[in-house]
Amino acid sequence: GAVVSQHPSWVICKSGTSVKIECRSLDFQATTMFWYRQFPKQSLMLMATSNEGSKATYEQGVEKDKFLINHASLTLSTLTVTSAHPEDSSFYICSARVRLAAEQFFGPGTRLTVL
């Protein structure tokens, strides 16, 4: 149980295009989903927290107009990187949590490469 999937697992795009990453909780309803960014050989950096049906809360320094997060249902959250640039290349990881639970369950990650 507690499986989180991400799609796509790897995407390469041209500079200036937008990329959408999906995060799904497959066997549970996630009241809260989180989006992280991870640079090579570094820890995870929380980008934003989203609760189903409400606007995402972004961490300081994260551009909300560039990283659009939608959490339309209890099993799906999407992250759209708008007008992507090479510096947006990174490993993006989502996680999901059930209400009142302590632990988060992580997706396998999406590697974004912007050319």
Add this chain to the structure above:
Amino acid sequence: GNSVTQMEGPVTLSEEAFLTINCTYTATGYPSLFWYVQYPGEGLQLLLKATKADDKGSNKGFEATYRKETTSFHLEKGSVQVSDSAVYFCSFTRGNMLTFGGGTRLMVKP
């Protein structure tokens, strides 16, 4: 503020050696503590957890005990295998926020 400090890697061990990865945290109240493992090219997997003082989390031969008095949650395994090679993250949660340490890369040689 809230933070997690874990030993820097890489930690290189021979197969069947004893493993300790130190982790200490700074947080108010009584957070829940976790160890996550990340294999190359993958996301994070929950390895073990402890939700209150003196709890011992264990999984796959790994153990960690929640020490409130020393604010520590050191990860141990008695006999590591090559397949344990990965990056290990110590973390805690308070409310909605999960705070991670910097990660410790473990390399186990046959």
